[in-house]
């Protein structure tokens with residue numbers, strides 16, 4: 001085991017009482033050299049094994065619901081047992097278990113957590129050319145539900161653990177692997193349970209999870225993303241109250257009319273643009289590698305001239321809505337309810353707004369802004385009860401060690417720059433960031449063209465290039481090695 005090997009070495013030096021000082025220095029120096037240059041894995045053999053492991057986890061049907069992640073948990077536990085890596089199965093529901101495995105380091109640094117979720121979304125089997133849990137290899141691709149979400153991370157994490165263990169590399173920190181259940185639906189069984197009931201098992205300084213990866217265009221990697229931030233989902237409800245009556249006699253207080261007007265105002269409103277370290281770096285980086293026609297908008301939106309900025313904002317809203325959402329706390333009216341008979345004026349109508357708040361948004365102040373936009377005393381504006389993800393308690397910095405290591409690995413392996421991203425959605429990293437763990441979202445490279453063709457995540461033909469599985473295993477291993485090996 002890595003950590004014990006290193007400690008054992010130090011112990012032997014400690015016992016060499018009569019040995020000359022020079023010899024001790026020479027021994028320490030050679031230990032330092034071997035710590036600096038760990039033996040390269042046999043990558044050809046690693047590739048064969050990666051494919052085997054990838055296929056093995058893809059062939060386990062963990063569509064959620066119902067999940068059945070215990071099948072993956074049992075499989076992984078058995079792999080870890082065989083390698084002599086201590087692993088535990090932890091579960092709130094025995095059919096939805098998580099696995100934690102740990103390689104011990106010497107404790108000089110706090111642990112590093114690498115994780116992947118074992119559940120996948122459901123499938124419409126009739127639409128699949130190859131059965132969704134067959135992991136069929138065809139033309140250099142592997143087809144299966146979960147190939148890019150998230151059994152790529154699961155497999156790369158597993159391979160990293162196996163390679164570290166076999167190499168006996170001394171570690172400055174523990175490396176913890178987590179296979180978590182229930183990411184796609186109910187996080188109660190997975191990250192929520194692990195954070196609430198078993199946090200010491202996964203407590204770490206840094207964490208690598210899903211949420212990024214290299215983006216290929218025309219078969220060439222153009223840039224690599226690392227998710228460093230995510231928005232916080234919050235619902236806001238607008239409830240209009242009026243006087244009920246007969247539909248034949250229209251009333252000024254009609255709740256539906258008040259609500260519709262309010263929804264119209266909120267729908268037209270785009271909250272102010274605000275950049276943070278991640279989004280500013282992202283747009284500047286994107287401008288540096290994009291064709292001039294689009295680079296112009298990424299640059300202009302950062303302009304201090306309000307007119308230039310507004311024009312770019314409008315273009316992004318119409319052409320690249322994801323980028324428009326990254327600029328601000330977004331609001332999308334998604335549910336509207338009211339009325340039950342055409343001849344009855346209802347006394348109440350309700351709309352639900354999906355709000356995705358910037359990480360630094362002040363919720364109370366934002367609610368006041370919505371009230372001002374609505375500007376109607378007949379409408380009550382309040383936060384909806386549901387709030388599924390907690391706010392982050394840490395700032396994930398771009399000058400941090402993991403980010404720099406990820407940047408260097410992307411340069412070496414994908415020959416790209418790295419762009420930090422703020423996800424407009426939410427992931428299981430939210431619960432960890434809320435506990436102070438700095439999390440970075442990574443993943444295997446995907447083709448920009450693949451999503452629109454119907455091969456992306458959650459699609460009816462999810463797939464990954466075998467060669468990209470291999471590059472990702474290497475990226476994952478090299479990043480973890482660099483962050484964890486003893487110095």
Ligand SMILES: [Zn+2]
Nearest residue numbers: 149150183210
């Ligand atoms: Zn996922």
